Amino acid sequence: MADLAPASAPTGRRRIPDAAVARLPVYLQILNGLIADGTEQLSSDQLAALAGVNAAKVRKDLSYLGSYGTRGVGYDVAYLVYQIKRELGLHNEWKVVVVGAGNLGNALANYSGFTLRGFPVAGIVDIDDSKVGRTIAGVKVRHVEELESIVRTEGVSIGVIATPPVSAQQAADLLVKAGVRSILNFASVVLTVPDTISVRSVDLGVELQILGYYEQLSRDTGKDKREAVPACR
């Protein structure tokens, strides 16, 4: 449990707090939009307003990347984008494979945000023969038996589970056997995987329940919600 490589890890990589890591992609998204608009400089105040957080947090978060701002001026947008991408590892491409070609699998494969952000969909698999052979977003649906070969030949590192809950653990087992290193799980189930695999679960129903709680809270207390709901990390 204790950190066995305290001061300087092998590559000298700083350890960025989890909460900050979760915000960096949001800043990145905003900065990419600004580049499209032609904005070249911005201050922590401006970025904070766009991201809906406070300026001190922005400065602290960005300081984990190094000191890339200019005092009295602000940050260079393009350079900041470069640094955030570097830190998040977005200068490599991480290929993903989607397991489950149902409604959700369909939506995910079509979702341009994956490819656009450097996570190309290298394959889609399903266990249902009637779905195999179709093309979704330019990718052929293949049988789940081919999962391992897809992962190996394409060098896929992330598996996305878009199956019904009952099949999710099976899908996870297959992904692990196939050799992926991380799993993004959209089934409403807690998965059991080896310690060497990282899992991140997003449960769309849970998000609604959380929202419902704060809705009820504000009704019961008669209070407004400003700043009340954690806007999801």
Added chain:
Amino acid sequence: MADLAPASAPTGRRRIPDAAVARLPVYLQILNGLIADGTEQLSSDQLAALAGVNAAKVRKDLSYLGSYGTRGVGYDVAYLVYQIKRELGLHNEWKVVVVGAGNLGNALANYSGFTLRGFPVAGIVDIDDSKVGRTIAGVKVRHVEELESIVRTEGVSIGVIATPPVSAQQAADLLVKAGVRSILNFASVVLTVPDTISVRSVDLGVELQILGYYEQLSRDTGKDKREAVPACR
């Protein structure tokens, strides 16, 4: 900004820490599964193992609901389910309306986890006439102009945004005008809404980026990932 109703809010409602609120639906999900299996009692250790967290956290979280366990024995599953549902406000039904009948809107409307968890889809709207009139998961797609009338007549309290990013702010404005109280946003955009509305944003691409970061981290440091990735709140 300071909390103006410190000790006892109007209804005597305790304020549960955000982090705990986010975990309650996960416990609930697991407990519902146990009921189906016929399990009637369980300890904090067991629930902790199933949820992938530690037992002290489970006990602390559940203690916010009141003292409903039995020392030396554990918790009664059915009663715990009842208490969590009460706390989360799941004894009322919260109707939702989905804006955007594209791939994602389709998947969300079909996603049984919404209805199953007490969030029935009262309507789906789209701005594209070619999609209006279709039926998705038993609900007719209607034109976005009818949004307000749907919200009023059905008593919808939550709007789900499943549009492309460019249309998301417009969708949010329409939802606010129509009178929803909360918004669940799946477009990769930061929304601007009045303080009286709560928003929770889920960006599917961002989830991958975060996963990618920890993947890179573990490669660079050569360390394993046990406990390394925050499993999404």
Added chain:
DNA sequence: ATCTGTGAATCAATTCACAGCC
């Protein structure tokens, strides 16, 4: 004068550890 970068202070969440009950 403006805006960053960061220690110090504050606030929140987690974990420990044990008294109290079954």
Added chain:
DNA sequence: GGCTGTGAATTGATTCACAGAT
């Protein structure tokens, strides 16, 4: 003996506030 409930201790995240750079 086993398990909950909870203060106390700890760890982590956020915010403050200001020195330092341009």
